[in-house]
Amino acid sequence: MVKKTLIPVGPYHPLQEEPELFKLYCEGEIVKDIKWETGYNHRGIEQLSEKKTYDQSFFLVERICGICSTSHPFAFANAVEEIVGVEIPDRAKYIRSIIGELERIHSHLLWVGLAGHFLGYNTVFMWAWKYREPILDLFEMISGNRNSYAMFKVGGVRRDIENAKIPTIKKTLEQFKKKNDLLTGAVMDDPVIHARTKGVGVLTKQDIIDYAAVGPTARASGIAIDVRKDDPYAAYPLVNWKVITAEKGDVFAKAEVRLLEMYESISIIEQCLEGLKKEKEGETEVKVKEIPAGWGTGHAEAPRGEVFHYVLSDGSNSPARHKIRAPSYTNIATFKKSCIGQTISDATISLAAVDPCYCCTERMAVAYDSKTGEKIMNGNELIALSANKTHELKNK
Amino acid sequence: MNTDEILKNIQQKFGSDVLDVFKKSETRAIISIKPGSLLRIVDYCFKDMDLRFIIATANHTKKGFEILYHFSYDNNGLIVNLHVILPVEKPEINSLANMMSGANWIEREMHELYGIVFLNHPEPEKLISEGNWAEGVYPYRRDFK
Numbered sequence: 017m018v019k020k021t022l023i024p025v026g027p028y029h030p031l032q033e034e035p036e037l038f039k040l041y042c043e044g045e046i047v048k049d050i051k052w053e054t055g056y057n058h059r060g061i062e063q064l065s066e067k068k069t070y071d072q073s074f075f076l077v078e079r080i081c082g083i084c085s086t087s088h089p090f091a092f093a094n095a096v097e098e099i100v101g102v103e104i105p106d107r108a109k110y111i112r113s114i115i116g117e118l119e120r121i122h123s124h125l126l127w128v129g130l131a132g133h134f135l136g137y138n139t140v141f142m143w144a145w146k147y148r149e150p151i152l153d154l155f156e157m158i159s160g161n162r163n164s165y166a167m168f169k170v171g172g173v174r175r176d177i178e179n180a181k182i183p184t185i186k187k188t189l190e191q192f193k194k195k196n197d198l199l200t201g202a203v204m205d206d207p208v209i210h211a212r213t214k215g216v217g218v219l220t221k222q223d224i225i226d227y228a229a230v231g232p233t234a235r236a237s238g239i240a241i242d243v244r245k246d247d248p249y250a251a252y253p254l255v256n257w258k259v260i261t262a263e264k265g266d267v268f269a270k271a272e273v274r275l276l277e278m279y280e281s282i283s284i285i286e287q288c289l290e291g292l293k294k295e296k297e298g299e300t301e302v303k304v305k306e307i308p309a310g311w312g313t314g315h316a317e318a319p320r321g322e323v324f325h326y327v328l329s330d331g332s333n334s335p336a337r338h339k340i341r342a343p344s345y346t347n348i349a350t351f352k353k354s355c356i357g358q359t360i361s362d363a364t365i366s367l368a369a370v371d372p373c374y375c376c377t378e379r380m381a382v383a384y385d386s387k388t389g390e391k392i393m394n395g396n397e398l399i400a401l402s403a404n405k406t407h408e409l410k411n412k
Numbered sequence: 413m414n415t416d417e418i419l420k421n422i423q424q425k426f427g428s429d430v431l432d433v434f435k436k437s438e439t440r441a442i443i444s445i446k447p448g449s450l451l452r453i454v455d456y457c458f459k460d461m462d463l464r465f466i467i468a469t470a471n472h473t474k475k476g477f478e479i480l481y482h483f484s485y486d487n488n489g490l491i492v493n494l495h496v497i498l499p500v501e502k503p504e505i506n507s508l509a510n511m512m513s514g515a516n517w518i519e520r521e522m523h524e525l526y527g528i529v530f531l532n533h534p535e536p537e538k539l540i541s542e543g544n545w546a547e548g549v550y551p552y553r554r555d556f557k
Contacts, residue, residue, distance in 0.1 A: 054540050063552065098440070228465045228514025241464070247439055247489030313440060313482060313491050315466075326469045326482065339469035346467075346514055 020048065023360065025367065027053070038351065038367065045359045050351055065338040070096055070170055070307055073335065077325075078164050081342065083126060086119050087318030088340065089168035091325040094249050095314025096170050099329050100304055106251070107295035108172035110288040113251035114185075115158070115167050116316070117281040117288075121192075122151045123319035124274040127371045128203065131271060134365050135212050136403030140202060147195045150188050157181060172301025179297060182289050189282050196282075200275045208409050213268035217354035217366030220265055227353070228346045231321020232273045233370045237265035243317040255287040267369040274371075307333070318343055320371050344370070364402040415441065415490050418461060426453055442480075442493040450481075450496060451506045457483055458512060463492060465514045470522040472554045477503045477528055498528065507533040525552040 020041045027037035036054040040047050061080060065073045077088040090112065097104065104112075125148040132140025152162040158177055159165035167173050177185075203209055224234045234241050242259045244252040260276045262269035309331035315324045321343030328337035347370040354366045413421075415438050422443060423430050429449035435441045445453055457463040463483040471478045481494040498505055507530035508515035519530040520539035527550040530536075538545075 052539075058540055060551075225464070226513045228512065241486045246484075246486040247491075311442075313493065315484075315491075322466070324466050324482065326480065328471065337469070337471045339467070341467040341518075345517065349513060349517060352513075 019043075036348075040355070040360070040363060042360055045361075047355050047358050047360060047363045050355055052348070052351070062338050062340055065340075066335055069333045070335070073338070074168055074170075075166065077340065078166065078168075080340065081318075082163065083123050084119055084318045084320065084323075085164045086115050086167065087316055087323045088325070088342075090116060090250070090316035090318075091314045091323040092327070093168050093170060093314065094316060095312035095325045095327040096307060096329075098312035098314060099307055099310045099327065100170065102171055102302055102304055104172045104302060105295070105299045106254070107176070107292060107297075108300045109251040109254070110291045110295065111173045111177050111300065112168065113255070114177065114285050114288045114292075115155075115165060115173075116250065117284045118151055118154060120281045120319045121278050122148050122155075123371075124278050125151070127274060127319075127368075128199065128271065131267075131365065131368055132203075134368050134399065134402055135209065136406035137209065140199070143195075143199055143202070147192060147199065150192060154185055154188055157184065169301065170307070171304040174300075176298055176300050177292060179293060182292065186286065186289060189285060193279075193282055196275075196278055203271060203275060208406060209271075210268065211409050212362075212406055213271065213365065214264070214266055216267045216362045217358065217369050218264070218266045219350055219354055223265075223350060223353045227350045229321070229350050229370075230343050230346060231318070232270055232277065233321060233347045233350065235259065235261045236269035236273045238263045241322075243315050243322050247315065249314075249316065251288050251291065252284070254291060255284050257284050257287075267365050270369045307331070320344055321347060347371075361402045361405040364399065413461070413485070414488060415439070418485060418490065418492065419443070421461065422453065422457070425456060429453065439489045440491055440493075442495055444495045444497075447496045447498055447505050450494070451508070451511070453494065454481065454508055455511060457492070457494075461485070465508075465512055466491070468515070468518050468522065470526045470528060470552070472526060472552065474556055476500050477526055479505070479522070479528070481508075503528040504531055505529075506531050509534050524550070526550050527553065 020043055023040040023042060025038040025040065036052065039051040041049040061076060065076055068076060074089050074092065077092050078085050080088045125144045129141040129144030132144065155165055156162050159167055159175060167175060219237050221237050221239055224237045224239050230241065238261055240259050240261045245259050257280045260273050260280060262272050307329050309329055311328045313326050315322050323343060324341040326339040327335050330336040350370060351367060355363045358366055415435065419433050419435060419441055423433055426449060429446045430443060431446065432444040458465065463485050466482040466484050469480045475497050477498040477500065479496050483492045496505065507519055509519055510532060516535060517539055519533055522528050523530060524538060524541045
């Protein structure tokens, strides 16, 4: 009988909504089964939100995800504004979209960097994270924070982007575009990256539909779903842009979608900045005095896919029920399809491909499971396996 | 298909299983259905009308356990919410996870938080309360006394 090796991945992933543990059951090099555990740090945010006022809940939902911190307030605002039936000023719409797209750029860069790191390509990692810095500086200039910007509120945004700041944002984006050309070229034209990512972790269209996967994960398999196009909100119907898709469904396709999406984001921001110039400074919100009884379903396209919020209001100043679904909740489950049958070194990048930000594979010092006697590999060994495969390919 | 056609299709096909249809706007609608008809209606929505499963929301109200199954028709941005009410004494409903894997986790989560039983679930293991929660304690249940 072949002895299965258990490889735990987790349980702590600070870049994800929640810590979680993947158990990869392997026979030799091949992943045969995956089990998933979570709940290590159940924060009870849905219930917490029911005990806070709508204004306070914005700060709460902003802290669900540390990377795409605006996507949850975006969806929450859409849901609550649907209950109120309020139309926000165009200036606020443009500002919301600018924040959303800047966030998409920095989140995608973070992923590209991490993907490079997992493949043993630390040059890509260094480049991507270096180019991400000026984007975070823009956030600091606009909101005072590099992350968790606290820009959203019911009826508009908390802070204006003054017209005087527009040239700085434009200049930073122009500089970034050139750097992104370099980065995109480095990733798309590299034969070793092709060898490591093409045909790896493939998700078919049917897998995507079955698992209800969203965002770049779905678009890389040829399913052109994007909330910004399908159910337009904020300033997205006011600007021209296209949904990026790829057909192959492998890790390379997911990288391709994300890299090309950044160009669309730059274009959206530039158009929004032009739009801002036409609107009067300071008109960034309509006053909402009370939230009537009713329900609202708001969704927004986060960097990882659709964020969905359902809010039930009983007419009081806090939600009676608040359901939140982050995109990773459906995307992570696709691991069952993308990883089983892969080698362990490819499983690393397949797990990372849906952008669950799986950088922290620590707390795995145990060598053997005392009950079953199964050998347990630690996180560093796992990353080293993946890096070694790249080195071998390079040296061929 | 536009919103009216989708709602009309479901209403005509399932007749008395559909208790109420409320169109809130061109892109939002809620359909109340009998719990027993869930599998048939979802099968039609998911396979024949290509609605995408988003997620399900459970809620404990005075009427019982309410579940909203959120579906999206991405061609026109419509979100259809299928609404069922289950009695508190016997909160049981068929699992959708055999039809679509996307429902697997959320049903397990609703079971752990509310104690709703999903019949014929293919993987009825614990999802978020593995190892450290007491049996039979459902933290999201409310106290209406």
